[in-house]
Amino acid sequence: MIKSMTGFGRSENTDGVHNFTVEVKTLNHRYNDTIIKMPKHINYVEENVKKIIKGKISRGRVEVYISLEYEDDSNIDVKVNVPLARAYKRALDEMTNELFSDEKVTIEHIIRMPDVIKTKRLEDDENQIWLCLEKALEEALDNTVEMRIREGHELSKDIRERTLKIKKMIESIEKRAPLVVLEYKEKLKERVEELLDNEYKLDESKLANEVAFYADKSNITEEIVRLYSHINQLFECLDSIEPVGRKLDFLIQEMNREVNTIGSKSSDIEIGKTVVEVKSELEKVREQIQNVE
Structure with a gap:
């Protein structure tokens, strides 16, 4: 934990x-x-x-x-600086005789003077x-x-819930990805036929090459696999008894990088929206992780 x-x-x-x-x-x-x-x-x-x-x-x-x-x-030693006390008394006596003849110097006056009484701890x-x-x-x-530990339990609960939410969004992107290629193929075919205006026969091989190129360019399988791996490691960290704050921070950075790559590869609107939602949740998780040992 x-x-x-x-x-x-x-x-x-x-x-x-x-x-x-x-x-x-x-x-x-x-x-x-x-x-x-x-x-x-x-x-x-x-x-x-x-x-x-x-x-x-x-x-x-x-x-x-x-x-x-x-x-x-019992462990305090008190010492009186008698020579210093005598010197103070002579000075005070002289001052009272000159200025305050009706006053008398008492011990209370002497002990108030600096360094007359010193204490030292044994x-x-x-x-x-x-x-x-x-x-x-x-x-x-x-x-x-x-x-x-108590606060860590609450952090773990929140991080786990948000990560499960992120995982579901990644699953939705994974399901959506193959459909994007098919939709691209249909839209490309319709567009080409519209431009040719049925005057020329569509070259299926060239169309297939174009679709294959698009599929390869927009392929996000590697990013999805790495995201699932990072998510599994994150859950393992949440159950660890060792300090994992730095590792969690690293995992979130890597997840954010994979999600950015998915966003840059895909031109699909639905995937783009989901990417934004995933990044928002990742930022919330990152803020929580900043407080993990």
């Missing part, structure tokens, strides 16, 4: 210290384009994240948003970080893939 390239998934996981939230959004893209946004201090897990994504999603734009919150402050256990993130990432990706 084919998959859509659009989907969304979200998951959370905590180990008592780290609380991860992962959101995955996938969009249409010709290739596999992955964008990951996460806290800078855990960038060392990026390659692991990409590896898991590629194992589950082979085509499309994948946007992954990872946020991390800590359950407590080193995390990288393995613990990854184990917690991995679970949230796997679940978010699974939710995304599940949504892509």
